[in-house]
Amino acid sequence: TAAIRLADYRPADFAIDSVELDFSLHPTKTRVSARLALRRNPAGDSSAPLVLDGDELMLLGVKLDGRTLGPGEYEATPDRFTLTNVPDAPFTLEIDTELNPSGNTQLSGLYRSGSAYCTQCEAEGFRRITYFLDRPDVLSVYTTRIEAEKSDAPILLSNGNPVEHGDVAGSNRHYALWRDPFPKPSYLFALVGGDLGVVRDEFTTMSGRVVELAIYVEHGKESRAAYAMDALKRSMRWDEEKFGREYDLDVFNIVAVSDFNMGAMENKGLNIFNDKYVLASPDTATDGDYAGIEGVIAHEYFHNWTGNRITCRDWFQLCLKEGLTVFRDQEFSADMRSRAVERIGDVRGLRLAQFPEDAGPLAHPVRPDVYQEINNFYTSTVYEKGAEIIRMLRTLIGEDNFRRGMDLYFERFDGTAATIEDFLSCFAASSGRDLTHFALWYSQAGTPVVTTSGEYDSAAQTFALKLSQQTPPTPGQSDKKPVVIPLALALFGENGQKLDLVSEDAAPTELARGLIELDSAERVIRFREIPSRPVVSLLRGFSAPVRLEQAPASEDLERLLACDDDPFNRWQASQSLALRAIFGRLETGALDARGLSEALRLLLAKAEDDPALVAQALSLPSDIDLAREKGRDVDPDQLFEARMALRAEIGRSLGSELDAIHARFSAAGAFTPDAASAGRRALRNVTLDLLAAGDAEKGRSLATAQFETAGNMTDKLAALATLALLGGHAREEAFAKFYAQYAGDALVIDKWFSLQAMIPEAATTQRVLGLMTHREFSMSNPNRVRALIGAFANGNLTRFHALDGSGYDLLTAVVLEVDPKNPQVSARLLSALRSWRTMESRRRDLIEARLKHIVAQENLSADLRDIATRALG
Numbered sequence: 123t124a125a126i127r128l129a130d131y132r133p134a135d136f137a138i139d140s141v142e143l144d145f146s147l148h149p150t151k152t153r154v155s156a157r158l159a160l161r162r163n164p165a166g167d168s169s170a171p172l173v174l175d176g177d178e179l180m181l182l183g184v185k186l187d188g189r190t191l192g193p194g195e196y197e198a199t200p201d202r203f204t205l206t207n208v209p210d211a212p213f214t215l216e217i218d219t220e221l222n223p224s225g226n227t228q229l230s231g232l233y234r235s236g237s238a239y240c241t242q243c244e245a246e247g248f249r250r251i252t253y254f255l256d257r258p259d260v261l262s263v264y265t266t267r268i269e270a271e272k273s274d275a276p277i278l279l280s281n282g283n284p285v286e287h288g289d290v291a292g293s294n295r296h297y298a299l300w301r302d303p304f305p306k307p308s309y310l311f312a313l314v315g316g317d318l319g320v321v322r323d324e325f326t327t328m329s330g331r332v333v334e335l336a337i338y339v340e341h342g343k344e345s346r347a348a349y350a351m352d353a354l355k356r357s358m359r360w361d362e363e364k365f366g367r368e369y370d371l372d373v374f375n376i377v378a379v380s381d382f383n384m385g386a387m388e389n390k391g392l393n394i395f396n397d398k399y400v401l402a403s404p405d406t407a408t409d410g411d412y413a414g415i416e417g418v419i420a421h422e423y424f425h426n427w428t429g430n431r432i433t434c435r436d437w438f439q440l441c442l443k444e445g446l447t448v449f450r451d452q453e454f455s456a457d458m459r460s461r462a463v464e465r466i467g468d469v470r471g472l473r474l475a476q477f478p479e480d481a482g483p484l485a486h487p488v489r490p491d492v493y494q495e496i497n498n499f500y501t502s503t504v505y506e507k508g509a510e511i512i513r514m515l516r517t518l519i520g521e522d523n524f525r526r527g528m529d530l531y532f533e534r535f536d537g538t539a540a541t542i543e544d545f546l547s548c549f550a551a552s553s554g555r556d557l558t559h560f561a562l563w564y565s566q567a568g569t570p571v572v573t574t575s576g577e578y579d580s581a582a583q584t585f586a587l588k589l590s591q592q593t594p595p596t597p598g599q600s601d602k603k604p605v606v607i608p609l610a611l612a613l614f615g616e617n618g619q620k621l622d623l624v625s626e627d628a629a630p631t632e633l634a635r636g637l638i639e640l641d642s643a644e645r646v647i648r649f650r651e652i653p654s655r656p657v658v659s660l661l662r663g664f665s666a667p668v669r670l671e672q673a674p675a676s677e678d679l680e681r682l683l684a685c686d687d688d689p690f691n692r693w694q695a696s697q698s699l700a701l702r703a704i705f706g707r708l709e710t711g712a713l714d715a716r717g718l719s720e721a722l723r724l725l726l727a728k729a730e731d732d733p734a735l736v737a738q739a740l741s742l743p744s745d746i747d748l749a750r751e752k753g754r755d756v757d758p759d760q761l762f763e764a765r766m767a768l769r770a771e772i773g774r775s776l777g778s779e780l781d782a783i784h785a786r787f788s789a790a791g792a793f794t795p796d797a798a799s800a801g802r803r804a805l806r807n808v809t810l811d812l813l814a815a816g817d818a819e820k821g822r823s824l825a826t827a828q829f830e831t832a833g834n835m836t837d838k839l840a841a842l843a844t845l846a847l848l849g850g851h852a853r854e855e856a857f858a859k860f861y862a863q864y865a866g867d868a869l870v871i872d873k874w875f876s877l878q879a880m881i882p883e884a885a886t887t888q889r890v891l892g893l894m895t896h897r898e899f900s901m902s903n904p905n906r907v908r909a910l911i912g913a914f915a916n917g918n919l920t921r922f923h924a925l926d927g928s929g930y931d932l933l934t935a936v937v938l939e940v941d942p943k944n945p946q947v948s949a950r951l952l953s954a955l956r957s958w959r960t961m962e963s964r965r966r967d968l969i970e971a972r973l974k975h976i977v978a979q980e981n982l983s984a985d986l987r988d989i990a991t992r993a994l995g
């Protein structure tokens with residue numbers, strides 16, 4: 123297939139003002155009749171034929187202005203409909219197609235999850251329902267009629283507001299009619315039909331309108347939707363308060379399904395969710411699950427303005443809605459929970475997924491300029507780095523200008539399909555700042571490396587801080603330019619006091635705000651009136667998505683850990699100390715963890731102040747963090763060994779403190795999912811992990827007791843994870859009990875599969891192969907595949923990268939098996955290999971051979987071929 127390029131964008135030749143859809147649902151023979159009101163687009167080519175997109179469609183018939191067209195009057199293949207003789211005046215085209223939802227294993231278009239019918243149209247699924255101009259800049263008003271057997275599908279939903287419903291005379295069928303008054307692109311279309319349970323509530327908007335809210339779930343799971351409903355109402359209120367954005371329809375519906383390719387989908391007025399991001403109860407969901415639900419519910423709701431009311435002109439602009447909406451959901455979670463802990467979690471996520479992507483063969487700009495398969499660009503670069511760009515923008519222009527820029531954006535572009543340039547123009551206007559240079563963040567891929575060094579002159583009482591930046595080359599972009607990097611900075615004096623920033627080398631606003639703008643390759647700032655050698659706290663709050671190369675003395679890190687008033691950098695200091703200990707061990711064979719231990723001991727003494735933050739400091743870097751920091755010639759076995767040695771050492775040296783915390787923070791009273799309670803559980807569980815690392819026997823007995831008595835899934839799963847690492851009979855018994863207790867509860871059984879896949883032992887590969895034949899395993903449920911195979915490939919570095927190639931063989935076999943059924947899932951699984959060039963040479967050779975084997979297959983999906991080819995490229 124040919125590459126699609128941003129530079130080739132042209133407006134559509136036709137406009138579709140309205141769409142009337144009529145669905146007659148049937149498991150294998152669903153009839154769709156689409157009535158499109160078409161006219162030539164004045165901005166398009168006035169002599170072009172009408173070419174509509176399709177994908178595996180079966181055409182039954184076409185009418186033009188009411189007249190049935192003969193076979194010679196148009197051309198139709200499963201993936202294209204062409205009409206050459208186009209009337210000059212606006213005209214109506216009626217297209218009838220037949221679909222097989224039960225046979226749709228790609229989960230794109232109209233498909234079935236369990237016995238329900240549902241749709242997923244982003245990015246290009248609508249063309250699997252009917253022939254259409256399936257591109258985001260074609261906005262239409264939709265009316266949808268759905269008809270089905272009453273007993274099969276008592277619930278019939280689509281976008282917009284309900285208009286009417288009733289029985290179909292002389293049959294067991296009924297219908298519902300929906301109308302969405304807001305013009306929208308086809309990717310936001312949705313339909314659901316099925317026999318579902320429902321939870322209802324309502325929300326009164328800031329202007330006093332009452333909105334009916336409903337969350338549809340599998341019968342019997344209604345009580346598990348309460349938290350999602352609460353999160354929805356909080357999201358609606360927050361968007362009014364923080365952005366002045368009010369909801370605009372009479373109803374807002376959410377449907378949870380168990381077969382879904384990603385997290386959720388923001389269809390107008392009818393969000394469809396992976397049930398993983400809806401269903402929660404203390405017994406079945408961890409604190410992490412609750413936080414995920416809150417974040418994703420908010421994210422999809424916030425899309426109503428950033429994505430739906432203002433959509434993207436083309437898919438290159440995907441970050442226009444995704445980066446912005448991730449930024450909004452991160453801010454929401456920060457306001458609902460602890461801002462500092464939220465920031466640490468977001469940065470951990472960015473470094474875990476986006477940094478490796480940006481450093482490997484799949485690197486691409488936040489706004490790509492070419493793609494083969496758009497589904498492969500729903501990446502952490504577009505989403506998470508996209509959100510970081512918005513955050514930097516706000517940091518640079520300030521809160522007020524940012525808010526006024528957002529208001530301007532809604533004012534100018536509501537109801538349109540916009541671009542990044544449109545978006546940035548609003549902030550240039552609100553702040554009076556030229557954002558041309560800043561915009562480079564959108565088009566230049568790769569993670570900038572900021573290098574710093576400082577020189578203190580005690581005679582002159584000056585401190586010269588030298589900053590430089592450099593971005594490594596990425597595929598297709600060998601020469602990088604300096605970008606605009608906001609560096610939040612503070613200097614601390616001998617007694618931990620913050621020093622005034624005095625310098626002639628920085629603008630007064632930079633000094634007053636403690637925000638240095640590095641927009642050239644190099645910059646030196648000489649600070650005056652510095653009484654003693656200062657400790658530098660740089661990139662505070664992670665003010666830019668860059669890697670920092672600095673070599674502070676360990677004492678400086680220990681001081682920051684004790685005195686920095688930026689909680690993010692306090693946490694960063696703990697991580698830097700841990701990395702230093704681990705890499706020191708790798709270089710010298712000796713482990714020096716004294717500094718880190720002592721610093722953590724001080725933190726533990728004040729654990730009550732902020733348990734969640736202390737828990738983050740105690741969570742040592744993962745194997746993936748280590749592999750990323752190493753960057754080349756990665757040998758996962760060595761990294762793992764050094765990491766385990768550090769854990770054991772911390773566990774031993776802090777044994778009594780950890781013991782005390784584990785006992786003191788034990789769960790009392792009923793479970794509540796709030797952030798403060800979650801923080802206490804997080805601290806308790808990270809102490810359990812370290813205790814077990816320091817003393818296996820003790821760990822086993824504590825974990826077994828916790829496993830037996832846990833009153834919630836967070837504590838239960840943490841105990842099981844600890845037992846999983848410790849091994850032996852206790853582990854196998856716990857896994858068996860866990861399974862017996864939760865068999866059939868899919869979301870919990872996913873956790874059971876994942877934990878086993880992540881056991882860092884030689885026998886795990888066999889265990890995973892065995893689990894693939896388990897009766898609860900299924901290659902056609904994406905959550906299950908990700909739970910077992912995804913966890914193995916992404917969360918078990920030593921086994922996945924086993925030197926005999928068994929891990930790679932396992933992944934290759936699964937990817938090739940899944941691909942014909944569900945290309946989005948196979949392509950996503952294969953991206954586990956995105957950092958393969960950083961491995962040491964034996965593993966690199968093994969992976970390269972597997973990638974070549976995949977590329978040599980004949981019938982690969984476009985999705986998988988794209989990933990495999992670029993990975994090799």
Ligand code: B3K
Pocket residue numbers: 244245384386387388421422425444497500
């Ligand atoms: N917009 C959807 C993602 C669609 C992915 C299509 N392959 C979910 C979200 O970001 O909110």
Ligand code: ZN
Pocket residue numbers: 421425443444447
């Ligand atoms: Zn989104």
